[in-house]
Amino acid sequence: MSDLPVRQGSLREHNLGLVLRQVASAPRPPSRADIAAATSLTRATVSALVDDLITGRLLAEVDPAPRAGAGRPAAGLVLAANGPAGLGLEINIDYLAACVVDLAGAVRHHRVRRADQRPRRPDEVLGELAELAATARDRAEREGVEVAGAAVAVPGLVAAGGLVRLAPNLGWRDVDVPARLGLDGLTVTVDNEANLAALGELHTGPPGPTSFLYVSGEIGIGAGIVLNGALYRGARGWSGELGHVAVRPDGPTCRCGAQGCLEQYAGQEAILRAAGTADTEELMRRAEDGDPATHEALTNAGTALGVAVAGVVNVLDLDTVVLGGVYAPLSSWLCPPVEAEVERRVLTAAWSPVGVRRSLLGADAASVGAAGAVVREIRDHPARWLSRALLP
Template sequence: MRRRNLAVVLGTVAAHSPLSRADVAGRTGLTRAAVSSLVDELIARGTLTEAATAPGGRVGRPGRALAVSDRGPASLGLEIGVAHLAACVADLRGEPRVWRRVERANAGRPPGQVLAEAAALAAEAEAEAAVQGLHVTGRVLAVPGVVPNAPRGLVEHAPNLGWHGVRPADHWPDSATVPDLENEANLGALAELWHADHTAETFVHVSAEAGIGAALVVGGQLFRGTRGFAGELGHIAVHPDGPPCPCGARGCLEQYAGEAAVLREAGLDATGDPVALLAERATAGDAPTLRALERAGRAMGLVLASAVNLIDPDGLVLGGAYAELAEWLLPAIRTELATRVTVRPWDPEAVRASLLGRRGPVLGAALLTVRRLIADPTRLPAT
């Protein structure tokens, strides 16, 4: 019961700060004595601060305002992408305080080598956070692959990395800092839910790097599927007799709207930053690039229309690389949706680009630990 009440008080202050102790009692229904005891414990655990406020013209002593601490406990998000590594440290307010990203060609490299470099980047990010008075108490790693519900800690299949049955804990240099695992598309969707400025609670989040991932949020909760395999939108068939896909099927969406497919259709080499190159060429009016992006948008619209008809979401969100190419993808996507979503009302503006872009997964990884700590402050030791 005390653990639940600690979470209620911390969650209330996180959502509505600054608040006085009396405000917290009024919002939670707990007695003032109970709130005072809980607040003292949360202050001791470094999660809350309490400072004097101006009396505002009222007679008596100044009030005391509670807020979530911007120092002390923090969380680390990590991401292993096909062509990059990234790290983000967020404080308990959910504010990113450290960003790190390095370009790395991770596809086909030994998992142990990639994970060692990710651990080194994590250590650098944590050291930078420590200078700001933060200490990391939880870590989550985003990977572009299938992370089944059980057993946890296993990357069952990450085809674009070339990983099969990889357990990062077996390769992590420090057993005390091994991160939890989650699929990068799921974390991008959670970042959108928790950090972006919109009210949709049921939406499909589609993102891309080398592959295409998707995540479904239903009623404000991530839908993982029975075994954690939900969201493989990139392997829905656009044309059943289309080109072969590395997954073993034919005509998958990735063969029409994946990064490699768009570059190939545009006649471009995959050197440097492919997304930036596509955006640059499209902005310049390069006809092959514009045709390739329009073709990709049509294929995505066809698949997304099926998702809308099946799930009836509030909206669709383009994240990751798609967010940076949305200017050229959205017209064709919206045309397909208008043609194929006919059994329910559909607003063309309900499909939009995420403002988080390629930072979504690593931010979601950091925020996941923040949410866990707020839900159970007893994870944190008293100072």
């Protein structure tokens, strides 16, 4: 219940977004008349709105598709490929990533630099990330797309203004990411890695479920929660701490101080320890070779994960669970036990099944999701972009 007054201009803002989303979700380039029919706006209104969107470089006309029957050929409308684009950045334990996604959702640039970030100081890390960002922006603008904003994915808790309150596995505390990145003139938002990955998953591929849990397995275990097509961030923005849900209340003590946290059973380190190896690549190989000890370790982790996930699904009534991060490549072994626990423990599972599947985007989910979040913001509120785009 947004308690803001609504003036005449708000009509325009809303309907601009409506038309834009209509183009975005259409299976083939729609005509102005198609949009009018789909939205129940008038053709006159749609024409006026489309004119604004074309001059604002958000839409473009394409050659008329060959039509059957009589009538003037329709001009197809598509999201502009040379309009504004989003810059997505990711800081993770063992790599940095940058990518550019255009308004149509295409990944125009993507680069990952692998290195353990834990021994480095925040300034070093952010300096290198700024370099990655600069080259990504440069490449993109040489292709004719203008980077309109940036989003940074971080494995930690983020407070208002982009302050990283705590990133335990990086050893960061109270780091002001936007200030130290220094991307001049670009608005920079910072968000939890699981949140942005969940958004990436939400907007990738054909329209899927609009309420789901994205579980991001890394050193810690985070979760992004999408409810009714919108990311839920929590009362203070710190939702998704799935790794510290209790699986056994009197289990081993976690580094957070509590006992029996999920992280102690299904965190990356716990799985490696149980499987008797120190390397995820090696774990994958052993699992593929059918090593029994590895399979047992993965089944136990999946069972613990399933207990925690079932609790969340019981409370939130979600129909889909997506496994991402390091869980994605391991999903063949993790999904079955997770599914079994969910099936057993979710009250409503009997008559409405809960799907458990691996992430579609895999390791790129967070950076692509971050860039996608920037363009999605423009797509949902085109008026802001239009008023800014007309100044220069």
